[in-house]
Amino acid sequence: xxxxxxxxxxxxxxxxxxxxxxxxxxxxxxxxxxxxxxxxxxxxxxxxxxxxxxxxxxxxxxxxxxxxxxxxxxxxxxxxxxxxxxxxxxxxxxxxxxxxxxxxxxxxxxxxxxxxxxxxxxxxxxxxxxxxxxxxxxxxxxxxxxxxxxxxxxxxxxxxxxxxxxxxxxxxxxxx
Numbered sequence: 089x090x091x092x093x094x095x096x097x098x099x100x101x102x103x104x105x106x107x108x109x110x111x112x113x114x115x116x117x118x119x120x121x122x123x124x125x126x127x128x129x130x131x132x133x134x135x136x137x138x139x140x141x142x143x144x145x146x147x148x149x150x151x152x153x154x155x156x157x158x159x160x161x162x163x164x165x166x167x168x169x170x171x172x173x174x175x176x177x178x179x180x181x182x183x184x185x186x187x188x189x190x191x192x193x194x195x196x197x198x199x200x201x202x203x204x205x206x207x208x209x210x211x212x213x214x215x216x217x218x219x220x221x222x223x224x225x226x227x228x229x230x231x232x233x234x235x236x237x238x239x240x241x242x243x244x245x246x247x248x249x250x251x252x253x254x255x256x257x258x259x260x261x262x263x264x
Contacts, residue, residue, distance in 0.1 A: 124229060124242040127178040127259035132244070134170055135159045135184075135257070141246055143186065143254045149195045150209025157186040157195060157246070157255050165195040166208060172198055174259065181239075184246070185212055185256035192222065192256050199234060199260075207235060212256065218243045225253055231263070238263040 135141070139160015147156040147165040157164045164170065164184045171182035175198050183197035192212040199207045212219055213232070218241065221228035227244040234241075239260040246255035 121229070121240065123178060123180065123261060124240060124259055127174055127180055127182065128242045128244060128257065130178055131170070131174045131182050131257050131259055134173060135246075138162050138170070140249060141254065142248055147195070148209075149186075149193055152188075152193065152209045154188040154193045154195060155186050155254075157184065168196055168198065168206070171196050178259075180259055180261040183256075183258035185258060187254050187256075190214075192219070197258075201235060210235065212243075222253065222256055232260075234260065 136159075139158075139162070142158050143155045144158060145156045146153050147163065148154070149165055154165070159170070165186070171184060174182040181197070181199045183194050183199055185192040186195050191214065194208050194210050194212075197207050199210075201207050201210075212222075213234075216232055217230060218228040218232055222243060222245055225245055227242065229242045230240075232239055232241050239262055241258065241260035244257045245253040246257055248254045
């Protein structure tokens, strides 16, 4: 009889602990999803305040020649004020991608490579979940792997005055 009570007690304790961990993870996921949406709204709002978006001419990103993307008269290629301001206020990471052929290239980012440098010149995973939505002109929110690290993310198309997708807004938080 005593053994049964001990076993049932251990099972109950395990269920309570497991439920607590699951609820904690769910609360964390909801909190991060809220942060992603808040950061995305901030990134888009700050970009719009700088001025209308356009692609004009070319520039380099980590030695790669790509179109130059502007908000107003401010070229975003290798200009980190916008993405850094969003991260300073909201945490996480932020990126401006420009469309270059069939690729989307990071031209302003605070996503870091393993060596600690900014991941400018790297491309959005051409086989990833986000690119599918972007190619359809739709936003993507969800979990993805960026430079071999898991993130909870948001990607939204950047459209020019003619409604063409010319880039991507990105915000994300590395999973813990």
